[in-house]
Each structure stands twice: as structure tokens, then as C-alpha cells.
Amino acid sequence: MTLKEIAQLCDVSISTVSNILNGKPNVSEKTRQKVLEVVRQTGFQPNYFAQGIRKQKNRIIGIIVEDLNLFSTAPIVGAIMACCEEHDYRTVLIDMRLYGKWQDTWYNDEQKYNSVLQPSLKELLSIKVDGAVYVAGHCRIIKCFPDDFRIPGIVVYGISGSPKFASVVIDDTRGGYDIGKYLISMGHRKIGVIAGTADNLHTIKRLAGFQKALYEEQILFNPDLVRYGDWMRSSGYIAAESLLKEDITAVFCMNDLMAVGFYDYLYEKGIRIGEDISVVGYDNKEIAECIKPGLTTNEIQLDRIGQEAAKRMIKMLDEDYEPNGSGEIIEIPCKLIIRESVKNLDRTAYDENSESGS
Amino acid sequence: MTLKEIAQLCDVSISTVSNILNGKPNVSEKTRQKVLEVVRQTGFQPNYFAQGIRKQKNRIIGIIVEDLNLFSTAPIVGAIMACCEEHDYRTVLIDMRLYGKWQDTWYNDEQKYNSVLQPSLKELLSIKVDGAVYVAGHCRIIKCFPDDFRIPGIVVYGISGSPKFASVVIDDTRGGYDIGKYLISMGHRKIGVIAGTADNLHTIKRLAGFQKALYEEQILFNPDLVRYGDWMRSSGYIAAESLLKEDITAVFCMNDLMAVGFYDYLYEKGIRIGEDISVVGYDNKEIAECIKPGLTTNEIQLDRIGQEAAKRMIKMLDEDYEPNGSGEIIEIPCKLIIRESVKNLDRTAYDENSESGS
DNA sequence: TTGTAAGCGTTATCAA
DNA sequence: TTGATAACGCTTACAA
Numbered sequence: 001m002t003l004k005e006i007a008q009l010c011d012v013s014i015s016t017v018s019n020i021l022n023g024k025p026n027v028s029e030k031t032r033q034k035v036l037e038v039v040r041q042t043g044f045q046p047n048y049f050a051q052g053i054r055k056q057k058n059r060i061i062g063i064i065v066e067d068l069n070l071f072s073t074a075p076i077v078g079a080i081m082a083c084c085e086e087h088d089y090r091t092v093l094i095d096m097r098l099y100g101k102w103q104d105t106w107y108n109d110e111q112k113y114n115s116v117l118q119p120s121l122k123e124l125l126s127i128k129v130d131g132a133v134y135v136a137g138h139c140r141i142i143k144c145f146p147d148d149f150r151i152p153g154i155v156v157y158g159i160s161g162s163p164k165f166a167s168v169v170i171d172d173t174r175g176g177y178d179i180g181k182y183l184i185s186m187g188h189r190k191i192g193v194i195a196g197t198a199d200n201l202h203t204i205k206r207l208a209g210f211q212k213a214l215y216e217e218q219i220l221f222n223p224d225l226v227r228y229g230d231w232m233r234s235s236g237y238i239a240a241e242s243l244l245k246e247d248i249t250a251v252f253c254m255n256d257l258m259a260v261g262f263y264d265y266l267y268e269k270g271i272r273i274g275e276d277i278s279v280v281g282y283d284n285k286e287i288a289e290c291i292k293p294g295l296t297t298n299e300i301q302l303d304r305i306g307q308e309a310a311k312r313m314i315k316m317l318d319e320d321y322e323p324n325g326s327g328e329i330i331e332i333p334c335k336l337i338i339r340e341s342v343k344n345l346d347r348t349a350y351d352e353n354s355e356s357g358s
Numbered sequence: 359m360t361l362k363e364i365a366q367l368c369d370v371s372i373s374t375v376s377n378i379l380n381g382k383p384n385v386s387e388k389t390r391q392k393v394l395e396v397v398r399q400t401g402f403q404p405n406y407f408a409q410g411i412r413k414q415k416n417r418i419i420g421i422i423v424e425d426l427n428l429f430s431t432a433p434i435v436g437a438i439m440a441c442c443e444e445h446d447y448r449t450v451l452i453d454m455r456l457y458g459k460w461q462d463t464w465y466n467d468e469q470k471y472n473s474v475l476q477p478s479l480k481e482l483l484s485i486k487v488d489g490a491v492y493v494a495g496h497c498r499i500i501k502c503f504p505d506d507f508r509i510p511g512i513v514v515y516g517i518s519g520s521p522k523f524a525s526v527v528i529d530d531t532r533g534g535y536d537i538g539k540y541l542i543s544m545g546h547r548k549i550g551v552i553a554g555t556a557d558n559l560h561t562i563k564r565l566a567g568f569q570k571a572l573y574e575e576q577i578l579f580n581p582d583l584v585r586y587g588d589w590m591r592s593s594g595y596i597a598a599e600s601l602l603k604e605d606i607t608a609v610f611c612m613n614d615l616m617a618v619g620f621y622d623y624l625y626e627k628g629i630r631i632g633e634d635i636s637v638v639g640y641d642n643k644e645i646a647e648c649i650k651p652g653l654t655t656n657e658i659q660l661d662r663i664g665q666e667a668a669k670r671m672i673k674m675l676d677e678d679y680e681p682n683g684s685g686e687i688i689e690i691p692c693k694l695i696i697r698e699s700v701k702n703l704d705r706t707a708y709d710e711n712s713e714s715g716s
Numbered sequence: 717t718t719g720t721a722a723g724c725g726t727t728a729t730c731a732a
Numbered sequence: 733t734t735g736a737t738a739a740c741g742c743t744t745a746c747a748a
Contacts, residue, residue: 001508002741013719018743028717043508045483049407050741053724068439074432081426081453090481093451095439123448126403150359150401233648260648267650290591290618290645292625360725371735376727384733408725411740 001044009042010035021046048090052128060090061313062129064120064144066137067099071285072302076135076156079306087314092127094120099137107140117144125150131313134158135306139169139201152316156309159201163327168309171331175298176206178336179252179280180213182296187345188250188278189219192243193226194236194262196254203228206254206282229258236261244271249345250278256285259295259341278342282334294339305332359402367400368393379404406448410486418448419671420487422478422502424495425457429643430660434493434514437664445672450485452478457495465498475502483508489671492516493664497527497559510674514667517559521685526667529689533656534564536694537610537638538571540654545703546608546636547577550601551584552594552620554612561586564612564640587616594619602629607703608636614643617653617699636700640692652697663690 007014012031020027020035038044052058061084065073077093084091096116098106106112121144124132131151134144136158143161145153153160155167183191193210196203207226214221227243229235236258243251244265253259259281266273273279274293281288284299308330365372370389378385378393396402410416419442423431435451442449454474456464464470479502482490489509492502494516501519503511511518513525541549551568554561565584572579585601587593594616601609602623611617617639624631631637632651639646642657666688 003743004741014742015720015744016718019718022743026717031717043483043506045480047411047486047741048481048484049486050411050724051743053405053408053411053726054742054744056724068432068436074426078426078453078455078458082455082458091451093449095436097436097440100436100440122403123406125401126406128405128407148401264650285644287645287648290649292622292650361727362725372725373727373735373737374733377734380727386733389733405725408740409727411742412726412728414740 001042003046006035006038006042006044009038058090058128058130059088060092060127060129061310061317062092062094062124062127062132063135064094064096064124064132065135066096068093068095068097069100070137071283072157072300073135073137075302076306076309079303080133080135080156080310083307083310083314087318089130089314089317092124092129094123096120121145121149130317133309133313139172139205141201152313154309154313154316156305159329160327166312166326166328166330168305168312168330168332170300170305171333172202172205173209173212174331175282175334176209176211176252177213178209178334179206179282179298180210181216182336182338183250183252183278183280183342184213184217184219186250186278186342187347188342190222190246190248190250191225192246192248192251194239194243194251194253194258195226195228196231196258198228203254210252229254229261231255231257233257233261233264237264240265244269244277248277250280250342253279253281256281256283256288256295256297259297260287260291263291263295274341274343280342284335284337288337289339293341296339296341297337298334299337300334301332308332359400361404364393364396364400364402367396416448416486416488417446418450418485418487419668419675420450420452420482420485420490421493422452422482422490423454423493425455426451426453427455427458428495429641430515430658431493431495433660434664434667437661438491438493438514438668441665441668441672445676447488447672447675450482450487452481454478479503479507488675491667491671497530497563499559510671512667512671512674514663517687518685524670524684524686524688526663526670526688526690528658528663529691530560530563531567531570532689533640533692534567534569534610535571536567536692537564537640537656538568539574540694540696541608541610541636541638541700542571542575542577544608544636544700545705546700548580548604548606548608549583550604550606550609552597552601552609552611552616553584553586554589554616556586561612568610587612587619589613589615591615591619591622595622598623602627602635606635608638608700611637611639614639614641614646614653614655617655618645618649621649621653632699632701638700642693642695646695647697651699654697654699655695656692657695658692659690666690 003014003017007017017035020032063077063080081091132153135156136142139158141161142158145165147162153165155165159167211221225246227239229239236253240262253262259279262279281295281297284297288295288297361372361375365375375393378390421435421438439449490511493514494500497516499519500516503523505520511523513523517525553565569579583604585597587597594611598620611620617637620637639653639655642655646653646655
């Protein structure tokens with residue numbers, strides 16, 4: 001179906017049909033009705049890209065994700081799409097499936113990485129997207145867009161390696177800080193940390209924030225209480241053994257999965273979480289509220305991240321921003337979700353009774 | 359950047375540049391090199407859709423999902439995209455976000471549903487996709503494509519309401535059957551069921567399969583042992599109370615989340631799962647291996663579902679199938695994941711010892 | 717109120 | 733070996 005065929009069916013010219021479809025005035029009601037009827041019957045839809053070629057603009061935003069199957073990606077993408085739709089932009093999604101293809105072995109392998117990234121970027125360019133949003137799988141400094149990239153770009157859940165592109169990430173420093181403050185407010189002074197991999201930006205920033213909280217409360221930071229894991233459940237379990245030999249009352253696990261590993265160990269040993277020892281996690285995945293006791297953790301507001309990124313991109317596009325302006329880094333706060341895994345050491349039994357009684 | 363500009367920069371004609379880019383013969387090595395160099399420098403990418411208009415084919419498959427944020431959707435979409443990429447098809451994803459917008463209130467509300475579906479379909483048609491894959495959020499009979507839909511369509515994780523379109527779903531009957539057989543093989547005879555909503559196809563088919571297993575083993579099916587929930591954790595908890603008054607040794611929960619709710623109740627009462635009572639779930643979500651004891655459950659092979667759908671779609675497209683052929687329903691089996699939540703009643707303590715010792 | 721014609725970025729045909 | 737030229741589906745001046 002094309003405009004031409006519709007025109008023939010209606011015995012009018014192509015431009016008349018086009019005008020009607022685009023709501024132009026100066027068309028007799030009779031022809032309008034006739035044409036609209038035929039359009040309805042035939043189910044004709046104008047070719048979006050022929051329109052784009054002619055009008056020289058597409059209103060398409062390209063989204064390129066490192067891996068759609070990570071827990072963080074789909075919510076971010078969903079939020080971006082929602083925002084784009086609201087502003088009458090279409091989206092095109094490219095899933096590089098980096099983890100699916102290579103697990104963890106790609107992000108230090110420039111060659112592997114580029115062998116997927118470059119064709120993906122080319123594809124976006126070929127589709128003539130107006131802007132590109134890059135959704136990382138975890139926070140690190142990423143050189144995803146070349147400096148001479150011809151359209152606006154923005155990096156989400158990672159930090160642009162080039163100052164020409166803005167980045168939207170979670171506020172991990174604040175996240176670590178909030179957790180530190182919370183644990184301290186609950187009376188904990190000796191706090192172990194099960195961190196992620198040592199060179200990971202999430203790890204570094206969460207730890208820095210945590211240290212800041214200690215500092216503000218005049219508590220010495222003891223590096224011996226930090227164990228570095230690999231974000232997997234097993235490393236929480238492994239860290240638990242050695243960490244428990246220290247004289248600690250609480251543990252800050254840098255993700256929920258390692259917290260589950262930590263739970264595993266304590267469960268085996270019959271140590272009660274939220275009672276004998278306190279635990280907080282990070283991420284607020286579904287497991288956090290399913291394990292027992294419920295895990296206090298820091299929720300990552302993925303939808304807000306996606307929304308923020310989309311809003312900025314659309315603003316750049318609609319306001320004809322200089323493509324690639326400032327390398328601003330926008331940090332979205334996390335949200336502490338309190339469950340039952342942290343004991344309040346400052347409360348006496350009496351306090352608890354009187355409070356529950358009130 | 360356009361072909362024209364490249365041509366001017368190289369002092370050759372447009373067609374020569376086009377020929378070179380498309381690997382046509384009959385071009386002198388000298389001009390080829392010159393043009394290729396300029397193309398490289400300028401980062402020129404031909405306009406994919408201008409090509410499409412001219413060539414009258416796009417090799418694009420549209421994917422329309424009910425909600426990208428459901429646990430089942432992203433893996434299915436990932437598999438579809440992977441398969442399309444392999445066969446040199448591009449994909450366009452449209453996320454209707456039905457649950458995000460309306461939770462559970464849309465799929466019995468034709469009007470709400472169509473207010474999102476119709477524009478989405480139109481958009482796909484407008485993009486001139488060659489085929490459309492519809493990814494449902496849960497299995498039911500869906501009238502998503504109109505009977506006179508002009509391009510091949512296929513429904514995934516749901517059953518096409520029109521016989522013109524094929525469907526790829528999980529084999530829930532077999533899934534329920536396998537679980538029944540497994541529990542019986544472990545010596546269970548009185549088995550409770552925490553089902554999903556009563557009118558849900560997953561519920562109906564899983565229950566039918568379960569009943570078949572009982573029948574084959576000559577065990578009477580007692581309808582009083584079935585409780586209908588709403589797939590949420592709380593309904594597992596609620597069902598637990600009344601169900602435990604019956605004389606049962608095992609419970610088949612129709613998803614992992616309700617199994618977690620069931621765990622909740624038993625945990626409160628100090629009843630030991632995998633010991634005093636056995637439980638199986640369905641879905642194999644991350645929580646299944648995180649709760650204690652690990653939940654035996656049926657894994658839904660989402661990637662296989664997606665792959666199968668994509669393969670069929672591509673076959674239809676490449677072989678110029680009559681759009682909308684058979685309303686075939688392809689069922690992909692689930693995979694029983696054995697963990698620790700089911701006790702073997704047929705084993706004596708002696709058996710267990712001797713086996714672990716061998 | 718309607719129609720003609722040019723042009724968007726490609727590819728395909730055919731002549732030079 | 734190269735280059736005009738038409739055509740793809742559409743929009744938009746502008747002419748009728």
C-alpha cells in the first residue's frame with residue numbers, strides 16, 4: 001500500500017491524500033471523507049522512513065545496551081522508552097549481549113569489545129538516529145562513543161570516557177555513605193565490608209562513601225575489615241568465614257547476591273542474622289525481600305536513571321544543543337529499604353518493649 | 359553525509375560510489391581506493407531506510423512486548439534478537455508497558471488493551487517491518503493480530519486467538535505432569551496444589567498435567583487439595599494455612615513466588631521444608647536458589663522459546679511463506695531443577711547412608 | 717479545492 | 733570503467 005494506490009482508488013491526486021493524512025486545511029469535506037474511508041479500509045500506514053527521508057528528520061533515539069538480560073538493563077530501557085514515547089520519539093534498541101557472549105571477559109578486552117560496539121554504532125548511524133543512549137552493564141569509565149561521533153550521545157549506568165558526553169549513574173558514594181550512617185545510627189561501630197571487585201567503580205565509590213560516614217562519626221576505618229569479592233553469591237560465603245573471626249557486629253555487603261552468600265554461611269553455622277549479626281545489601285533485588293530475615297538494602301532507582309537520561313537526550317535534541325556538550329555526570333540517589341536484617345544495638349530490651357507497646 | 363557528498367569529494371559520480379560500497383565489479387582499483395578512503399574518513403554510513411525504499415525490502419522484524427519489565431520478557435527478546443542478528447535481520451522493539459501502566463487490570467479490558475495495541479501495530483506497519491513477533495506477559499488466548507494483518511505474525515508466551523498465526527509457548531501440561539511424576543517418584547501420594555488464578559491458562563494446563571500424572575500412577579485426585587492464589591507471594595502464605603490442615607506431604611506451587619509465601623508460613627510455624635513437608639515451585643527465578651532450603655522448581659526455557667519463535671518467523675520470511683499460515687502451537691518443554699525442598703519418602707535412613715557412602 | 721512537479725538518499729538500468 | 737537517469741514513497745511549494 002502506498003499513497004499512490006490510495007490516490008488511484010479515490011480518484012484524486014497523491015498530494016491530496018497526503019494533505020488529508022497530514023491534517024492540512026483546504027480540502028473539501030467530501031474528498032476528505034472518501035479518502036479517510038479508503039485509508040481505513042485498506043489499513044494503509046504511510047511509510048515512516050519515506051517520510052523521514054523527505055522531511056529530513058526522524059525523531060528516533062537509538063538505545064544500545066551492553067546486555068539486556070542483566071537485572072538493571074530492562075528497567076532502564078523501559079523508562080527511556082516511556083519517556084521517548086511521551087515526547088513522540090521512536091526508539092531503536094540494539095542489544096550487544098556482551099555478557100551473554102563472553103561473561104566477564106570482555107570489558108578489559110578492547111578488541112572483543114570493539115568488535116561488537118563498532119558495528120552497533122554503525123548500525124545506529126545507518127538508521128540515522130537523532131541521538132544515542134548507551135546503557136552500560138555496570139559502572140566504569142567507558143569509551144563507547146568516539147570523540148568525533150556526529151550525533152548527541154549519553155551514557156547511562158556508566159561514565160563516559162570522553163568529556164563530550166554526559167553520564168547518568170547512581171550515586172554510589174552517597175549510597176555507601178547512607179548505609180554507613182544507618183548502621184552507625186543503629187549502634188554499630190565495628191562493621192565489616194564485603195566489597196565487589198577491588199578495581200570496580202561501584203566498589204570504590206561505595207567504600208569511599210562508607211568511609212566518609214565513619215569519619216563523620218569519628219570512627220576509625222579498619223581496612224582489615226574489608227573483604228573483596230566478585231559480586232557472586234559464593235564470594236559472600238567465602239568472605240563470611242574469615243570476616244566473622246573479626247570482632248564485628250554488622251556487615252555491609254555491596255550487593256544482595258553476596259549478602260545471600262553471607263546468609264548461607266551464617267545459616268550453616270546457626271548464627272542468627274538481625275540478632276547475632278546485622279547485614280545490609282545493595283540493589284534491592286527480589287531476593288532481598290524473600291530471604292529470611294528480610295534484607296535491608298539500598299534500592300537502585302533504575303527507572304529514574306533511565307528517565308533522567310532520556311529527558312536530557314530529548315532536551316539536547318529538541319533544543320538543537322551543540323551535539324556533545326558538557327561531560328556532566330548526573331548522580332541519582334539510591335533509596336534505603338529497611339527490613340529486618342539489622343539489629344538496633346542502642347535499644348535496650350526495655351526500650352523495645354515500651355515501643356512495641358505504644 | 360550522503361552518497362552525493364561523497365561523490366563530490368571524490369570527483370566521481372554517485373553511482374560509482376554506490377557500486378563500490380555494494381561491492382559491484384567493474385570498478386578500477388584506483389577509484390575504489392580513493393572512494394573507500396573518503397568513506398572511511400568521513401564515517402559515512404548509507405541511509406538504511408533509503409536503501410530499503412529503493413530495494414523494496416527492509417529485513418526488519420518488529421517485536422512487540424506486553425511489558426519489558428516482566429521477568430520472562432527480556433530473555434525472550436534477547437533470544438529473538440540474537441537469532442535475527444544471526445540471520446541478518448534487524449529488529450524494532452515496542453514495549454507496551456501494560457503492567458507498568460495498569461498492573462493487572464488491562465487484560466480483561468478490551469478497550470484499554472486496544473488503546474495501546476492498535477497504535478503499536480500501526481507503528482510496526484508504518485515502519486514497514488517484514489514480520490511481527492508478539493511477546494505476551496503470560497499465557498492466554500490473545501487476539502493481538504487482526505485476521506487481515508498484512509504481514510506474517512507469531513505469538514510468543516501466549517496463544518494466538520486467530521488460527522492464522524502460530525504460537526510458541528511453554529509446555530505447561532508437560533510441566534505439571536513432570537512435577538507430579540517427580541513428587542510421586544519421591545513417595546508422595548497426598549499432594550496439595552497452590553495454583554495460580556483459576557481462569558489462567560498456565561493454571562489450567564499445569565493442573566491438567568498434574569492430574570494426568572496422578573492418573574497414571576492410579577492416585578485419586580482430590581480437588582479439595584487445590585487452593586487458587588493470584589501468583590503473588592501473599593497468596594502462597596494464605597493458602598498455606600488452610601492447606602496444612604489437610605493430610606498432605608507435599609505441595610506443588612505454580613510459581614516460585616507463591617512457594618516463597620508458603621515458605622514464609624512454614625518458617626513462622628517452625629515446620630521444616632524438605633523434611634516435614636516438601637515443596638516444588640515453577641519458573642526457576644533467582645529466588646529459587648537463594649531461599650533455604652533451595653527450591654526444586656521447573657525452569658522455563660525462555661531463550662529457547664524466543665529462539666524458536668524467531669527461527670519460525672525468519673523461515674516464513676525467507677521462504678516467502680503465505681503470510682499467516684497455520685495456527686500451529688509449538689510447546690517448549692520446561693526443565694526440572696532439583697534442589698533440596700523435596701524429601702524422598704521412599705528412602706529409609708539406611709538407604710540414604712549407604713548411598714551417600716558409595 | 718485540487719493537481720503538478722521537484723526533491724529527499726538510495727539502487728538499478730543502460731548508454732557512453 | 734563510468735555516469736545519466738528513473739524510480740522507490742513521501743512532502744511541499746506552487747500552479748491551476
